[in-house]
Amino acid sequence: MTNVAFYFQSGLSIMFTVYAAVILIAYLSLAIISLYEMKRYLTNAKITDFKSILTSPFAPGISLIAPAYNEGLSVIDNVKSLLSIMYSDLEVLIINDGSKDNSMDKLIEAFSLVKVPFHIRHLIRTKPVKGVYKSKNRAFKNLIVVDKENGGKADALNVGINISSKELVACIDVDCIIERDALLKMVHPFLNSPVPVIATGGVVRIANSCVIEDGRLISVRLPEKQIVRFQTLEYIRAFLIGRMAWSKMNGLMLISGAFGLFRKDIAQKAGGYSTHTVGEDMELVMRMRAYMYKNKLPHKVVYVPEPLCWTEAPSDYKILSRQRNRWTRGTLETLHAHRKMFFNPAYGVVGMISYPFWFFFEWLAPLVEFSGLGFMIYQVLSGNVNLFFCFALLLAVYTFSFFISMTALLAEEFSYSPYKRKRDVMKLVWTALLEPVLFHPRGVWSAVQGNFDLLKGKKSWGEMTRQGFAQSPGKITLTASV
């Protein structure tokens, strides 16, 4: 081996080792901070009477914005579920984003809707609105349905923000199931924090296999399919271990698109959702933060560690791969759009810690992992590393991954564990053992593909059609297909 090749390989080895060590330490630190914060939140929540907000004239009004595209099968149940959410000053805005199915007809019929001459303030530029509808039935007086030309989820949300008449906007996916008291818990940081809060987000959980009745979650069950269980574990890890710590450090950059609550004036001033990215949820939070930093306004983005929203997860690898591909493209697009934040002290914790973390350990990690594995195989084949060392290293990585999953399960046990049966715990532990081998590599591959797709200029979401809720007498079990 020539000297150059030797130094190159040694350099790469050191680089991969340092990278691995830093990522392990970072995740461990996040886990410790999260567990501490979780304990604090739980004690606090125990002595907080969230229902005080219900009758208060001082609580801010909320507009719940739910874009719907080809949701004809379940849209009525979903809207009824949204209308039953507990909050006194609430308006529900359903934005029909140019659906090709009969969603709009169904809505008009079910809620006795009539077209009204609604004056729309075009503070954010959007695709044309065909009509705004209100119900003749006073029971649905807080429901507004907007029919518009198709422009994507971000565009539909922007229409909602333009139409909203309340101080706060809750942006959700129409097919999500929101807990009845979710808004009370989400709005609490806006009322209680000494630093102005501009956005809050909650834990999103997977609803596959759960029992649903009239758009309400009746009983929580661990998903039956292994692929969905992998995602369940992944969600527990991401929501309980990562975000709580970022919220504590005021470095949270992402609020899930499935359910987030924002201050409308700041969202408008920041320009609303970007229609040029597939990661519009993260991009909006980044832009709102950038606006606040630019104007030197103190602010906070808060995370509420309670399962407030239930969503459907992809149940086959093809759709899952598409979803992960999109997430990677969204992350990269957002990081690129806000590249001036990178190690920029003017952007506080976000610029100095969160952004670099996302860059190195969220976006770059799959690429490093993929190339690291290739490098290791090459080293073994070329005889530079012995097999035993390679085995020891893989074992260490595997056990660390298992350890982090177990930490997340422990955090869940001491917080709001929805899976009550001991059998479910054992199934999740089994999932944690299998995940690094069977599930994680696929995720890494989708992320690598996502990077290449973005380079090739791919911008689409990839069309998702839903089967909706499989009806059974009285009860509904959530299933999904493409």
Add this chain to the structure above:
Amino acid sequence: MSITEAIILYCALALIATSGLFLVTILLSRLQKTAEAREYENVKDSFQKRLNSFLIVGDVNDEKVNPFSWRYFLEDFRQQLSRNFQKQLLIDLLMSNKQNLSGYSGDRIRKVYIRLQLKAFSRSKLTKRNAYKKISGLKELAEMGCEDALPEIHRLFRGRNPMVRAESFIAMVRLGGAGSLDLVRGYNRPVPLWIQVRMQKHLSTVSRDRVPKFQYWLSSSNADLKKFAIKMTCHFKQLESLPRLAIMLRDKDVEIAGLAAWALGEMGAGQHAFAIEKLGKLHMLDERLSLSVIQALGHLGKPLDHKLYLSWHMIHGSAQVRMESMRNMHKLKINCRDLLIDFNLNNDHEFESIYSHIMEPLLK
């Protein structure tokens, strides 16, 4: 095996062992939770049954009518209260029962709380280091109306922890009643909306004579307290504070002045309509203030007096102000159509769109 390999292997083993420990902890926690939940339910059921018999069956609950039954009832209960967990559970039950009862029944619950030494238990929490215990103690003492604990509560009010401070603030207003202003005099820290929400909720349930006279709070040096007092004085329609509110229209803090204008509007103080309009003219470009003034004039004004002022706002930079001005002109029966024709010479059809919006019954 080299040293590096040994270290890596030991690390892996340590991680596996820790993960195993976590698993055992999870399973043990499940068992503990189940056992605790069962015990909680049993004790709660038993306590609630006793309380029901006390509250519903007449002869036991009156000490004067039947002192022996009363003593037996207390003694029987006292024997069940050997652990703090049981004491806490009983306090929680008493509090939740008291929230739904008032007058004589509420007093009897309070009597049980005091006779069973639970007040002393709540008071002891105020001296604990744990902030949550302090908060829990404060809530219990406030709910049970233990006014004699006010000096201790006042000490906590001056403390460092914002959550304890907030809770003691609420407790002082609850216990101090109409005279609670003296207790918070000189308070210069923020009053978050959450405290305001909780205070309003509590004050909405008490009799009028227990509600503090918020006009005295209007002269506080604390801006947050002032804003809160304006909202509360408006909420409880305390008309005696109108002169003070009128003076506040000249407050240097535009937010406070706007809030005062809004409150005067809500309370129907027509005599101050011109002062409100004057305030609006001084701050035409301030969106929030303009909205407050327009809404106040919509409640109070006379069409001829305020037509000009309101029509100016039809070309305001803020879309919301434009809409509100037209809405309130319509409310005052000012004919917007004539004005629309003039404005539309230079503008697009926005005014017609706003006009159609405000005229639509379903959008009111």
